Amino acid sequence: METKKGYCNCLETIKPVRDTLDVINGKWKLPIIISITVGNERFTDIQNSIPGITPKVLAKELKELEEHKLIKRIIIEGYPVKISYQADAYADTLTPIIYALKDWGLNHRKKIMQVDV
Amino acid sequence: METKKGYCNCLETIKPVRDTLDVINGKWKLPIIISITVGNERFTDIQNSIPGITPKVLAKELKELEEHKLIKRIIIEGYPVKISYQADAYADTLTPIIYALKDWGLNHRKKIMQVDV
């Protein structure tokens, strides 16, 4: 006796994809990781490198990325206390995703530019 | 004279990534494309194959995917008119993204399972 379901099962793929989306969801997380990976480590620098982001949103996203062990927040004592944000080694595992998204975006732009009919 | 900006520029990467995110954003678009790619072509089958999706959300997302030329909506005349959703060839270009997300998700689950300290 087998359960009758008329549809094709694709949970094997959907589930891990959704797990990933839960971590890197939203408009800002990947741009922030890119910015930090490329060398920006100060709050203001990260903010300036990502057009349109507000300090409130940046602060919130940084906290979430830290919770997910993707970045580290390092306090540098000194005249004004400074903070350094750095990519955790785990963030490197996102590289294939970032490149796949970048490549697709570049190609997509080409496509919608040329084809207009 | 050069503009003084203290931060590293990463717009070359951020911009195409955001272009991509604008197309496949949200919780549902990739799961829907996966479901259709795997062989589900009927509204109800797609709905059943994706846990938690409501018909309202599915209808809306299908329209957007059609606008982005990622899927086709084919009307099959008959006793009750049926609709077949099919992946456009362009949807195949998303495969590297889907696999990158799937792999990361599987690995992430392993990581958070084992490391608990």
Add this chain to the structure above:
DNA sequence: TATGTTGCTTTCTTAAAGGAAAGTGCTATA
């Protein structure tokens, strides 16, 4: 006549994301 199937739409409600603008506490330098 009643019921079921398909592919949705409609209405209502809540939750989450995002944005604008100003403020805060600290300190160093002019």
Add this chain to the structure above:
DNA sequence: TATAGCACTTTCCTTTAAGAAAGCAACATA
């Protein structure tokens, strides 16, 4: 003393996403 920089926080508000529940039009079969 005044100003400026840093790393945020706070408040308020708008927009978007999402979810629950029900309904509907067309036909076909029992």
